[in-house]
Structures are given as structure tokens and as C-alpha cells.
Amino acid sequence: MAYWLLKSEPDSYSWDDLLAEGATEWTGVRNAAAALHLKAMQVGDRAFFYHSGGPKEIVGTVEITRTARPDGGDPRWVSVAVKPLVALACPVPLATIKATAGLADLAMLRQSRLSVSPVSDTEWTMLLALGEG
Numbered sequence: 001m002a003y004w005l006l007k008s009e010p011d012s013y014s015w016d017d018l019l020a021e022g023a024t025e026w027t028g029v030r031n032a033a034a035a036l037h038l039k040a041m042q043v044g045d046r047a048f049f050y051h052s053g054g055p056k057e058i059v060g061t062v063e064i065t066r067t068a069r070p071d072g073g074d075p076r077w078v079s080v081a082v083k084p085l086v087a088l089a090c091p092v093p094l095a096t097i098k099a100t101a102g103l104a105d106l107a108m109l110r111q112s113r114l115s116v117s118p119v120s121d122t123e124w125t126m127l128l129a130l131g132e133g
Contacts, residue, residue, distance in 0.1 A: 003119040004037065004047035005108050006062065006082070015049050015059040018084045026116075027071050027079040034116040038078050039068045047082065048119065048127060050108070056094040058127060061085040088131030102126055 006026060008014065018024055029035055041047075045064040051057055066081035097103055103126060107117035119127070 002040070002042065002045045003121065003124040004041065004045060004064075005050055005058070005117050005119050006047045007050045007052040007108070007115045009053040010051045011053060014051065015084070015087065018049065018060075018062070018082075019087075023065065023081060023083040025079050026082050029071070029079070029115055030077060031114060032076065033111070034114045035076060035078055037114075037116040037118060038080050040118075041067060041080050043067060046085070046124070048124075049084075051091075052115075055091070057091040058088060058097075058131060059091045060087040061128075088128075090131055090133035092127055092130045096130060097127070100126065100130065 029038055041064045043064055043066065047062050047064065048058045049060045049062050051059055062082040063085050064080055065083050068078035068080055071077045071079040097106065098109060103123060106123050111117060
């Protein structure tokens with residue numbers, strides 16, 4: 001299983017929207033590097049759901065339920081299907097992520113403009129622990 005981080009502007013699509021719908025198609029990614037990450041995702045992979053606007057924070061976890069398929073007419077762009085798993089007991093703010101020893105190499109910090117990025121096993125475990133409060 002691989003781990004990922006998916007960013008979304010809460011005004012466009014929030015964690016609450018995903019919970020209300022029960023599942024969604026993760027569409028609209030128009031960055032080549034982020035699209036490569038979507039193409040690498042497998043069914044059963046897990047991802048953090050990160051609000052990239054308002055309070056910037058990890059708010060929950062999702063499961064990848066379908067691998068990449070075309071998103072629009074350009075073959076470079078793809079989408080995956082996701083479903084919500086759990087809300088974090090304590091959302092993990094960006095400031096906490098930046099201040100936590102062991103997370104300095106987190107891809108979302110090194111490439112902050114990417115809307116989809118990988119998370120290592122160790123980083124996943126650390127971020128989940130932070131979300132437990």
C-alpha cells in the first residue's frame with residue numbers, strides 16, 4: 001500500500017462535501033508531476049485529505065477506490081476515485097507539520113504547489129499520530 005496527500009480548496013470541495021457524497025472522482029489536476037502521482041495510485045492506497053485554504057490542515061483520510069482514468073480530452077490528465085475513511089480527531093495544521101521533526105522531507109513541504117504528493121510510511125505514521133491529538 002502506498003500513501004499520498006490530496007489537497008483541495010475547501011471553498012471548492014471540502015472534507016464535509018466528501019462525507020456528504022460518500023465518494024468522489026478526484027478530477028481537475030492539471031500539473032504533470034501531480035498527474036504522475038495519480039497514475040501511480042492503486043486501489044486500496046490511502047491518502048490524507050488536506051484543506052489548502054482557510055485553515056491549512058490535514059482533516060481526514062481517504063481510500064483510493066479506482067485507479068486512474070482519463071479526465072477530459074487531453075491524455076495527460078487523469079482522475080482517480082476516492083472514498084472517505086475517517087476524520088482526524090485533531091486536524092493537523094500546516095504550522096505543526098512544518099515544526100515536527102522528521103517531516104522536513106515531506107513532499108508537500110518541498111513542492112508546496114503540487115496538489116497530489118506522496119507520503120512515506122514513516123511520515124504517514126507520524127501524521128496520523130499528530131491527528132490523534
